Amino acid sequence: MQHIRLSEIKKQQRPIPLQIRVIKRWILTGTRQEICYLFVDKHGDGIEVTADIDQKDYFESIIEVQSCYTVSKYVVIGNRSFMPVLKHEASLKIGKKAIFEPLLADDIPDHFFQFASYDELDNRMTLPKQLTDFIGIVEKNYQWTTNTGKTLRKINLKDIRLVQITLWPDKRHLVGDNVVRGDILAITSTMVTEYDALKQLESTYSTEIFVNPTFTDVQEHVxxxxxxxxxxxxxxxxxxxxxxxxxxxxxxxxxxxxxxxxxxxxxxxxxxxxxxxxxxxxxxxxxxxxxxxxxxxxxxxxxxxxxxxxxxxxxxxxxxxxxxxxxxxxxxxxxxxxxxxxxxxxxx
Known part of the structure; x- marks a missing residue:
């Protein structure tokens, strides 16, 4: 059976079976609600996948995060024009016609990062404002309360320069007070902003955090x-x-x-x-x-x-x-x- 690499998928092409691992799932709310997934293949390539929110229960019953599948009968569409999760010209849309066949595959990674360097952060503040994965050394970790009474988590990271992470209330639980200066912290899917000449990485619906990650392929960053x-x-x-x-x-x-x-x-x-x-x-x-x-x-x-x-x-x-x-x-x-x-x- 013919398979295609995720990086080779072009928008609006016909669906060719994929062999993938489901890395994570999140719910996108707002004016358009969707259930979203991140797929990765054995080459370490990734792609975002979306489904209508009213099919949430159905897909949660057949798709398990960190499991591998052969996927067919999906639809290829263009990637998001605003705040895409990763750099790719295409994304996938799935409905109840999509087929997920369980797959035994030890050669597909169980994680996915596209770390940006400090010098790339300026570009991430311009359209399409691609979400950003980043890794650095914890300098300071503390809670902060806004004027409106919201409690946030702030983490100062050192890379080439100082960067500040803001975890909004729905994500502040990802880091506790036990994360201390000197720890390595990797964060995914952040929105880059700037305040008083300091680069800010703000959490989004799909943000995940890994403290002192041990993945072999991120050691060059650690x-x-x-x-x-x-x-x-x-x-x-x-x-x-x-x-x-x-x-x-x-x-x-x-x-x-x-x-x-x-x-x-x-x-x-x-x-x-x-x-x-x-x-x-x-x-x-x-x-x-x-x-x-x-x-x-x-x-x-x-x-x-x-x-x-x-x-x-x-x-x-x-x-x-x-x-x-x-x-x-x-x-x-x-x-x-x-x-x-x-x-x-x-x-x-």
């Missing part, structure tokens, strides 16, 4: 450096954040290798590679954000004269002995960048 550190020069001590690319360049070891080859898998214990950089004079290129947080864009070790001493205990160089150099390189509405010669004092 194994990324994000370190809070203290740097000091002769004028002040301040906190700064080192993200993945900077730490990889500085240490000469990727986060994935640090975890899987060197065995340093506790995010709360800095490995020796990092500890060896404490006390080392460096030239930092810093970005100062509107919220006064400081991001390290680049860190380069610099040579300093070695003092003569009989003390065999390694000493942290005196910041006051450094030749302090600060050079303003860029200033925009939202960010100030500058160079400074400082010492990495420790990780927090």
């Amino acid at each position: 194994c990324r450096y994000c370190m809070n550190a203290i740097i000091v020069d002769e004028t002040a001590t301040t906190n700064a954040v080192f993200f993945n690319d900077v730490m990889t360049d500085l240490l000469g070891v990727t986060c994935d290798d640090m975890v899987n080859l060197h065995g340093h898998d506790d995010p709360k214990i800095p490995p020796p590679h990092m500890l060896s950089k404490i006390g080392v004079p460096m030239m930092f290129n810093l970005a100062i954000k509107p919220d006064r947080s400081i991001i390290v864009n680049k860190a380069t070790e610099i040579s300093m004269p070695t003092p003569t001493t009989t003390n065999l205990t390694p000493q942290t160089p005196d910041p006051k002995s450094l030749a302090i150099k600060r050079h303003m390189t860029k200033k925009t509405k939202h960010t100030i960048e500058c160079d400074t010669t400082s010492v990495l004092q420790g990780f927090t």
